[in-house]
Amino acid sequence: MSDVLDSLAGARAPRPGPLSAVLEAELDKLAPVKTRRPARQLATLAGISLVYGAGLVAMFTVRRDLDQLPMPWLLAAGLAWLLGFVIPCYLALVPRPGAVTPRWRWAAASAIVASIAFVVLGLVVHPTVPGVSKTLGWEHLARGHTCLELGVLGALVPVIVGALFLRGALPVGSRWVAAALGAGGGCLGGLVLHLHCPITDAPHVGLIHGGVVLVSALLSAAFVPRATEP
Amino acid sequence: MERYCDGDARAFRELYAAVAPRLLGYLMKMAKSRALADDLLQQTFLKVHRARAAYVRGADPVPWIYAIAHRTFIDEFRKKQRAVVQVAGDEVPEVAAGITGDADGVRDEPPDPELTKAALEALEDLPTGQREAVVLTKLDGKSVAEAAEIAGTTVGAMKVRAHRGYEALRKLLGARKPQEARRE
Numbered sequence: 001m002s003d004v005l006d007s008l009a010g011a012r013a014p015r016p017g018p019l020s021a022v023l024e025a026e027l028d029k030l031a032p033v034k035t036r037r038p039a040r041q042l043a044t045l046a047g048i049s050l051v052y053g054a055g056l057v058a059m060f061t062v063r064r065d066l067d068q069l070p071m072p073w074l075l076a077a078g079l080a081w082l083l084g085f086v087i088p089c090y091l092a093l094v095p096r097p098g099a100v101t102p103r104w105r106w107a108a109a110s111a112i113v114a115s116i117a118f119v120v121l122g123l124v125v126h127p128t129v130p131g132v133s134k135t136l137g138w139e140h141l142a143r144g145h146t147c148l149e150l151g152v153l154g155a156l157v158p159v160i161v162g163a164l165f166l167r168g169a170l171p172v173g174s175r176w177v178a179a180a181l182g183a184g185g186g187c188l189g190g191l192v193l194h195l196h197c198p199i200t201d202a203p204h205v206g207l208i209h210g211g212v213v214l215v216s217a218l219l220s221a222a223f224v225p226r227a228t229e230p
Numbered sequence: 231m232e233r234y235c236d237g238d239a240r241a242f243r244e245l246y247a248a249v250a251p252r253l254l255g256y257l258m259k260m261a262k263s264r265a266l267a268d269d270l271l272q273q274t275f276l277k278v279h280r281a282r283a284a285y286v287r288g289a290d291p292v293p294w295i296y297a298i299a300h301r302t303f304i305d306e307f308r309k310k311q312r313a314v315v316q317v318a319g320d321e322v323p324e325v326a327a328g329i330t331g332d333a334d335g336v337r338d339e340p341p342d343p344e345l346t347k348a349a350l351e352a353l354e355d356l357p358t359g360q361r362e363a364v365v366l367t368k369l370d371g372k373s374v375a376e377a378a379e380i381a382g383t384t385v386g387a388m389k390v391r392a393h394r395g396y397e398a399l400r401k402l403l404g405a406r407k408p409q410e411a412r413r414e
Contacts, residue, residue: 005349005399014255014258014264015251016254017272019246019272020272022272022276023279026279028239030237030242032235032236033237033283035282036284036285037286037287098289099286099293099294099379100290167284168280168283169284171277171294171300172297172301172379173382229301230284230298230301
């Protein structure tokens with residue numbers, strides 16, 4: 001059996017035909033291109049997205065209970081959202097040294113972890129300021145849809161910028177990389193909500209604020225791959 | 231690849247000359263047809279050309295080009311699943327003809343052409359995923375990790391596919407031998 005495979009493996013490679021007319025025509029007008037610089041792209045994406053996120057917070061106002069919430073929680077949650085934004089975007093954009101395609105398996109893992117972690121964290125940790133913070137509870141959960149929309153709006157810019165940077169770069173794993181971009185963008189949206197929304201009950205913070213990550217990841221996975229496949 | 235991205239058309243031709251033969255061999259084993267493999271090869275390089283701005287300087291472009299070829303094959307396979315050209319009798323010797331063991335061949339002794347033909351036919355009977363795993367890991371000499379990267383799957387899944395493909399190939403070849411013996 002191995003003899004047969006060895007003989008096939010040792011076979012002289014077939015001689016390819018000449019280049020197609022389309023390729024020849026493209027080569028005739030070959031122009032230099034700027035190649036992808038992943039680290040620079042990540043920095044650009046992060047910069048543009050953070051300015052955009054800050055703009056959204058400024059436009060929709062800062063939450064009224066902000067100065068009365070426990071500062072350690074406020075900072076820790078803010079940092080978690082920020083890491084949730086940067087890590088999936090890093091894995092979606094930056095390949096390992098010597099590779100062209102980003103680490104899509106790690107990107108996939110980051111998208112899954114972020115999508116679950118922020119829902120769980122929101123359900124478990126959600127400090128409130130009695131009389132200042134708002135609560136909707138399970139019965140009015142659906143009223144939080146505006147937060148979901150604002151969160152997804154927050155994810156829009158990082159996803160679009162990431163998709164533009166990855167045009168043609170992903171012959172494989174494009175759906176997972178898109179999901180990671182969406183999850184990262186969703187975390188930026190979550191950070192915007194963290195600074196804007198005064199509703200502090202578990203279902204709203206967990207399922208709506210945390211759910212933004214999952215929804216953005218799913219939407220991105222559905223629409224972005226078309227742009228990133230060569 | 232870098233010179234090519236800088237606008238040097240000769241560099242593209244050098245890249246084509248270096249990568250296309252191996253890639254064509256891979257596509258022929260996957261597509262079961264020389265004509266389709268040629269078409270897929272041209273499509274692959276056209277995609278590489280149009281996506282060359284996605285290249286990262288200093289990176290090895292070969293796994294990326296293989297992955298584009300894989301994607302192109304899968305897309306074509308799905309599109310024409312019912313119309314995939316079956317291997318014609320006169321196409322098998324075209325592949326076997328390269329297995330001469332002379333000059334740049336790897337083997338010192340020429341392999342049994344009948345056995346090689348049977349192996350190619352058996353390879354074509356494997357499911358696409360297993361065929362790809364066998365072609366990449368056993369015939370193209372890629373590591374399991376490289377093959378997984380090209381096929382867009384995990385290392386574990388690639389190992390399983392390669393093992394199952396190898397076992398299925400052995401069974402198929404084993405089943406063909408008695409038939410051939412009876413014919414003789």
